[in-house]
Amino acid sequence: MSIKDTAQSIIKSINGGDTLTSISLSAENFHEDTVKLVSVLVGKKLGGIYVTTSRPSSHIRAELEEAGADLSDLYFVDLVSMTVGGNTSDARTLFIESPTMLESILLNITLLERRLKSKRRFVMFDSVNGLSIYSEPKVLREFINVLGNSMRIKEIYSMLMTVKEQTDEELSSALNLLSDKMIGE
């Protein structure tokens, strides 16, 4: 599936009333494609929270700016920069001290959610695999379950990104059970 088709599937999913979608992308263009998806969503006047577990938010932000995306209603939760000693001063970003502090992701999404101006909102979770480096599979599954259901209650459209080549059957099946839609499987 091309990234254009993936973006169309997501828009269709949002318009169809879905709240949680798992998106599996190939490792080859994973970062570029994720940035493109976010660009499409903000272009459709959706406000969003970008949770990054694999790259510093400053990099993603720069790539989005380069792609000409409207970042006026986009915020970041960054689990990387503090761990690696990167830049941690940005008004649009909340930094989490350690990727093991999974509950902090929920807290920070809740804090940022209040700042979103758009009626239609999304959370881009990039990526589930990034967390699996630090958390055991059972912890990760529990977290995904809590995160998915929290966003469902808040009626925030959530996209759980996975790298196709790094996602085992067990994680894939947990995501399948939780999601309204699976894209890229």
Added chain:
Amino acid sequence: MAKKDVTKPISLDPRGGRPREKCVTYIEGIDRILNGGLPIGNIVLLAGTVGSGKTTLAMEYLINGAKNGETCCYISVTEPSSKMLSNLQTYGFFDDALVKDGRLNIFDLTVINDRLGVERLDGTYSSKDMEALLGAFEDIVDELGVTRLVIDSITAICYQLPDKGSIRNFIFRLSQFLSTFGCTTMLISETVVDSNTQTYSIFGVEEAVADGVILMGNIIRQGDLLRSLQVVKMRGTKHSRARHLIELTPVGLAVVPLLKWGQDGGQAFT
């Protein structure tokens, strides 16, 4: 026209009955855990290890009350009020005007002791001193019309009482008059972890007399320390007994349920 749904809501409280009036903490998550807040007049032991967030929680409880027009009081036993005030400036939710307006009052126990003449060289209160101290607390609450009180810490006071019987008597008497005044109180209890077990208090007496116990602690996850909170007991309300994670944010404390599998260095409680 659709019929009005007249289904009686399912009561989640197995005891039924009429709920007690609550003192809303205005701390998101805590009020949810407590089913609306602390029952008014309760004396609550806020027990926890060093760095677990006891003072911050207690301060936010007072500040939120003061912002909502209540008269609140903090009695500092272990550090000078000037130091406490300068620490308060670091909280984003603090407002100087609350102190200036007399809605947030901060007292040093050492100053109270000096005025009462109850400071003893051997560091132990006599029964007369104890009466004087209780009288001073009662005067503060009564004269200022205090509805929220924090004593930080009750452990430091207990160290000055001669035996467990005196501790029990002191807290019981304190609780009696505070309850009469409708003053909802947090007594901060400093605890330690021994052999992976955290107690509610150093002397093992305070928790039995208090109306409620809120336990705060640290959880180790992959070497990182996470702050936790659990309501162990709270007379007069149904409440969650699940363990929660707390975090200090620019807008105050935030609380979320703790992941069940994420507690590899969890402390046990007695």
